[in-house]
Amino acid sequence: MGRQPCCDKVGLKRGPWTTEEDCKLMNFILENGIQCWRTIPKLAGLLRCGKSCRLRWINYLRPDLKRGMLSEAEQNKIIELHARLGNRWSKIASHFPGRTDNEIKNHWNTHIKKRLKASGVYSVAHQQVEPREKAELILGTMPESILHIPDTEPKTNEIYERQNKIDISSDESTFLLNNYEIMCGSLDVVSLMNQVANTSASYSPSFSVEESSSNPSIGESSYTQGDSAQQWGQSTDAMLSWDAFNQLEEELFYFSKSI
DNA sequence: AATGAATTCAACCGCCAAGAG
DNA sequence: GCTCTTGGCGGTTGAATTCAT
Numbered sequence: 655m656g657r658q659p660c661c662d663k664v665g666l667k668r669g670p671w672t673t674e675e676d677c678k679l680m681n682f683i684l685e686n687g688i689q690c691w692r693t694i695p696k697l698a699g700l701l702r703c704g705k706s707c708r709l710r711w712i713n714y715l716r717p718d719l720k721r722g723m724l725s726e727a728e729q730n731k732i733i734e735l736h737a738r739l740g741n742r743w744s745k746i747a748s749h750f751p752g753r754t755d756n757e758i759k760n761h762w763n764t765h766i767k768k769r770l771k772a773s774g775v776y777s778v779a780h781q782q783v784e785p786r787e788k789a790e791l792i793l794g795t796m797p798e799s800i801l802h803i804p805d806t807e808p809k810t811n812e813i814y815e816r817q818n819k820i821d822i823s824s825d826e827s828t829f830l831l832n833n834y835e836i837m838c839g840s841l842d843v844v845s846l847m848n849q850v851a852n853t854s855a856s857y858s859p860s861f862s863v864e865e866s867s868s869n870p871s872i873g874e875s876s877y878t879q880g881d882s883a884q885q886w887g888q889s890t891d892a893m894l895s896w897d898a899f900n901q902l903e904e905e906l907f908y909f910s911k912s913i
Numbered sequence: 914a915a916t917g918a919a920t921t922c923a924a925c926c927g928c929c930a931a932g933a934g
Numbered sequence: 935g936c937t938c939t940t941g942g943c944g945g946t947t948g949a950a951t952t953c954a955t
Contacts, residue, residue: 668924668925669923669924669925669949670923670924670949670950671923671924690940690941691940691941692939692940692941704940704941705925705926705940705941705942706924706925708941708942709923709924709925710923710924712942713923713924714923741944741945742943742944743943743944744942744943744944755942755943755944756922756923756924756944757922759944759945760921760922760923761922763921763922764920764921764922765921768920
């Protein structure tokens with residue numbers, strides 16, 4: 655005997671929501687607020703299960719939802735976050751106010767994944783890349799380098815060992831670069847640091863973002879072709895700073911996976 | 914215009930974690 | 935500590951729509 659279903663599904667309606675159902679749910683929540691999802695359909699006069707109501711509200715009816723296509727900057731940020739977080743869509747969505755995890759997940763699976771595959775970047779993830787090449791990619795095209803981690807890449811024992819070798823006591827830059835090492839496979843952090851010093855002046859990103867987003871927070875870490883080393887530093891700092899906030903939790907996530 | 918293929922995305926499913934009793 | 939309920943999450947499905955022939 656398996657678990658009991660979350661609700662009695664006998665007689666419950668399924669499939670696409672009608673305008674009338676949307677109105678009922680919307681009106682009920684706006685008047686009464688979100689209480690127990692299980693009781694909401696009954697109280698709102700809906701023949702739906704609570705879970706379905708919750709999903710409909712979160713993904714479609716919520717007043718603060720941002721509609722429309724994701725901007726180029728948003729897409730690039732999704733790529734960055736996905737490289738770091740993997741398929742943790744709710745976590746990724748938390749960086750985009752008004753966007754839902756479902757929307758971002760769908761967008762990744764339909765648009766972004768396809769785009770990356772078309773550009774040949776996505777498949778590179780499954781190839782062996784020399785450490786130097788990886789370092790160059792990180793220095794030259796951070797988003798592409800991030801894409802060297804396939805979303806389904808198995809966590810090998812070697813990777814687990816690397817995770818456990820992180821030197822938490824080192825300075826923040828080394829610490830964060832160590833994290834990139836984890837994500838990108840074998841990579842010598844010291845040589846990378848040296849290359850940062852030697853090559854940052856000639857840094858030339860391989861892609862650019864025509865920033866048109868109305869959301870300034872999203873444009874902060876974007877950059878355009880021909881940016882100076884200083885700008886690169888600033889953009890990197892911006893990226894690392896928001897990384898830093900999530901770093902501890904995300905590290906704990908990776909560590910927990912290795913146990 | 915017809916039709917089959919490809920794409921999109923809303924909705925569902927099953928699992929998990931947290932909290933209450 | 936155990937069981938049950940609930941909310942939340944990620945993976946998957948399939949109907950609707952768009953595209954290509």
